[in-house]
Amino acid sequence: MSQDSPRELLAQITLSDDDERPSKSQLKREMHALQALGEAIIAMTPGERARFPLSDDMLAAVEETARIRSHEGRRRHMQYVGKLMRRENLEAIQAVFDEVEHEARRRDLAFHRLEAWRDRLIEEGDAAVEAFVADHPDVDRQTLRQLIRNAQREREKGKPPASARKLFKLIRDTAGL
Template identity: 80%
Template sequence: MTQDIPTFSDESSDERPSKSQLKREMHALQALGEQIIAMTPTERARFPLSEDMLAAVEETSRIRSHEGRRRHMQYVGKLMRREDLEAIQAVFDEVEQEKRHRDLAFHRLEKWRDRLIEEGDDAVEAFIEEHPDVDRQALRQLIRNAKNERERGKPPANARKLFRLIRETAGL
């Protein structure tokens, strides 16, 4: 979701930006507006958006026709020119950082699940040492069932349950 917010050319310079450059900048702002519209209201609340922009975002959900939506997105792009793009970029960067942290935590939990299924008791002891409040009986039973599923080539229902138990134990 990394977004490069366009930087408008300095109007004080001798050379004006080309029409193509201006169009690229406007399309980038429109794309940025579309990303903000696609977010949940909770995520959107983190962005420093003006009242006009918030109203335009809310209006988007009521537009049904393709042409009407296209024109509305151009309007959103126009409104984006008045927004604090640096502050918006800072929030985008923050959201991206949080997403990376969640993904890393998720991958760590997946590795724990795979390790528990493959290594057995040694991995179970290491996991219990790291998370002493885990339900040991449920953990061992899910590992045993997940191993049986894997050996028989069945869908990984117990592996999913094991992952859920690991995630809840880790507090994620």
């Protein structure tokens, strides 16, 4: 199967309203896209999967997937999942995928901001500490300064960034992420 995103997979499925029948190739592309979409849903954790508006038949097929061990059996089962996907509400599934994607983007941006804080604290020292404490007054200043000093020493000596990781964890916990 291809490594397309759920958005790309759903875009491949065209629900045409015109009188013209889709070509055999188009039907195969749609079938493969639905099958890949089903695989993407199966690969999710049960908590993530619970957000999707899936029918009882689809949920049973997803649970059944974990018990199938043989390669050929799994291949046939994935074809069955693709067939079941045709009956699902693709617009609602797309909306949930969009929401999950948006949350992931927000989370990534938040982590990038935290990484920027970590790098700024290590590079600028006390000037950055005051700015960070102004934004997060509940941080333990002594631990923060100690981790910054240790991270600076590690960077100078070319050692693994253990203190930088601890500093990131402290920043993340302080920011509430």
